[in-house]
Amino acid sequence: MSGGVSMKRKPLTTKQLAFYGLMIALALILSYLESLIPPFFAVPGMKLGLTNLVVLIMLYSKGARSAVFINFVRILLVSLLFGNGMSFAYSMAGGLLSALVMILLKRIGGFSIAAVSIAGGVAHNVGQIIAAILLLQTTSIAWYLLILWFTGTVSGAVIGILGGILCKKLQSARLFAE
Amino acid sequence: MKKHARDVLLIALIMLIGGVIALCLLLTRKTGAxxxxxxxxxxxxxxxxxxxxxxxxxxxxxxxxxxxxxxxxxxxxxxxxxxxxxxxxxxxxxxxxxxxxxxxxxxxxxxxxxxxxxxxxxxx
CATH class of the missing domain: 2.60.320.10 (N-utilization substance G protein NusG, insert domain)
Structure with a gap:
């Protein structure tokens, strides 16, 4: 928790640089994999949020600053590679709100990784709806918010449970040790 | 089970807000023209x-x-x-x-x- 402030002054070590590169590459691959899955359940915008797995693990192993950094770079690169300006705005709104909520809940403490991920999944969808309201200048997508509110909890739970298992396994991995 | 008290509270709150959104939408809906x-x-x-x-x-x-x-x-x-x-x-x-x-x-x-x-x- 307190490591965030001192990290600002310290230059990045080679190991950290390689580690961040690896994590961004992993997030990109997951983004690409997810884009290959056809939209199911006839609910547009409903996604599994596989990349949130990386953000979640970063948040719990390296802290808030690293999680936000990875998320930002990932969204930027995905938009450049596979998307456009619009998708960048949507991803950014969803990604940042989701990260913010997850960081806050982790700070408050007492929540499991799955619960934090569920709140993050909902926040992600709320962020995207807010972006859509601003970009399309319409408030008539309230119904859409309702659907995405609940699908967000489902995908958040799936990712959260996976993330919890991974965090436990990765604690013993040398790569994640400082 | 006390360990998960906050989790249950958080998820209950999320569901409650979702329910309130649903209720608001249902109560205010009208067939359009x-x-x-x-x-x-x-x-x-x-x-x-x-x-x-x-x-x-x-x-x-x-x-x-x-x-x-x-x-x-x-x-x-x-x-x-x-x-x-x-x-x-x-x-x-x-x-x-x-x-x-x-x-x-x-x-x-x-x-x-x-x-x-x-x-x-x-x-x-």
Missing amino acids: FVEVRVDGSVVSVYPLDEDAEYLIEGAHGGSNRLIIRNGEAWVESASCPDGLCMNMGHIRYKGASIVCLPNRVVISIAGEADEDVDAVVGQ
């Missing part, structure tokens, strides 16, 4: 919901969506966008309900109220 078509945020056309018809909507970037209005419901039957999500968004009839096609920047929404007394007639 018009189908409003927006492209890039500005209204391009308004069609009556009680007249069966078919329209071709010209969206942004040369895209198009085929809008069907039948039996007091509106839906998108076919579209040029690659994902075709707007076709999956179902049939809409209630005020405020909408179909969004992000690639074509098209928003089709239901406006007005079918049962209300006429306060004013706009246009003509």
Whole structure:
């Protein structure tokens, strides 16, 4: 928790640089994999949020600053590679709100990784709806918010449970040790 | 189980807010009178919901969506966008309900109220 402030002054070590590169590459691959899955359940915008797995693990192993950094770079690169300006705005709104909520809940403490991920999944969808309201200048997508509110909890739970298992396994991995 | 007390509280709160949103939407819903078509945020056309018809909507970037209005419901039957999500968004009839096609920047929404007394007639 307190490591965030001192990290600002310290230059990045080679190991950290390689580690961040690896994590961004992993997030990109997951983004690409997810884009290959056809939209199911006839609910547009409903996604599994596989990349949130990386953000979640970063948040719990390296802290808030690293999680936000990875998320930002990932969204930027995905938009450049596979998307456009619009998708960048949507991803950014969803990604940042989701990260913010997850960081806050982790700070408050007492929540499991799955619960934090569920709140993050909902926040992600709320962020995207807010972006859509601003970009399309319409408030008539309230119904859409309702659907995405609940699908967000489902995908958040799936990712959260996976993330919890991974965090436990990765604690013993040398790569994640400082 | 005490360990998960906060988790349960958080998830209950999320579900509660979701329920409140659902309740608000259900209690305030009214059958609409018009189908409003927006492209890039500005209204391009308004069609009556009680007249069966078919329209071709010209969206942004040369895209198009085929809008069907039948039996007091509106839906998108076919579209040029690659994902075709707007076709999956179902049939809409209630005020405020909408179909969004992000690639074509098209928003089709239901406006007005079918049962209300006429306060004013706009246009003509």
